[in-house]
Amino acid sequence: MATINATISVNSDILSYPVRINKSMTMKKAGSCHGLEETTGLRAKKFTSTDDAVIVEHNELTDDKAHKLYIRNTSASKANFFYVSYHASTADATTTEPIGKLYGGDWMLMPYDGNVNISVASSTSETQVLEYMLFADGIVAAAG
Numbered sequence: 001m002a003t004i005n006a007t008i009s010v011n012s013d014i015l016s017y018p019v020r021i022n023k024s025m026t027m028k029k030a031g032s033c034h035g036l037e038e039t040t041g042l043r044a045k046k047f048t049s050t051d052d053a054v055i056v057e058h059n060e061l062t063d064d065k066a067h068k069l070y071i072r073n074t075s076a077s078k079a080n081f082f083y084v085s086y087h088a089s090t091a092d093a094t095t096t097e098p099i100g101k102l103y104g105g106d107w108m109l110m111p112y113d114g115n116v117n118i119s120v121a122s123s124t125s126e127t128q129v130l131e132y133m134l135f136a137d138g139i140v141a142a143a144g
Contacts, residue, residue: 002037004135006068006109029137030066038136044074047082047128052121055132061114062138069118072107072131080104080124086116102130114138 004027012019027036045053061067073082081103087096096119102108112118112134122128 002035004036004039004068008109027068027135028066030064036066036068036135036137038139040134040136040139042131042133044129044131047120047122047130049125050122052083052119054117054119055130056112056118056134058114058117060140061134061136062140063114065114065137067112067114067137068109068135069112070107070109070133070135071102071120073102073104074129074131075104077104077126077128080122080126080128081106082128082130083121083123084108084118085120086118104128 005024006027007024008021010019010021028034029036040056043055045055047053055071056069071082071084081101083101084099085096086099099110099118100108101123114137120130
């Protein structure tokens with residue numbers, strides 16, 4: 001059985017509110033004690049324009065499951081970022097909901113239910129590279 005663990009450590013020395021958070025989780029299938037067993041593999045995409053791109057297509061995955069999505073802006077620039085959003089995958093594919101911005105060096109790990117596409121767009125035409133990987137709770141089909 002596969003085991004995928006994620007760990008985060010946050011330490012702050014802000015005098016008014018010092019924080020120490022050390023958490024880990026084993027990524028498991030929805031409603032199960034069994035670990036996630038599938039992944040899209042680690043991918044990297046180079047952006048040289050502000051055009052948006054779908055990085056996760058909902059129709060590749062089983063809907064309403066316990067997928068986990070990792071995304072990282074590999075750039076060192078703190079001035080440029082990627083917009084990350086999800087959007088409708090059916091009739092109105094232009095409807096988007098922002099998730100946030102990933103500045104150079106920023107990363108995120110989020111739960112994903114597999115019901116909508118995840119897209120990104122660079123804030124600049126300067127070259128930026130996005131790294132991403134989906135830990136899946138059911139892959140239906142791989143897109144070319």
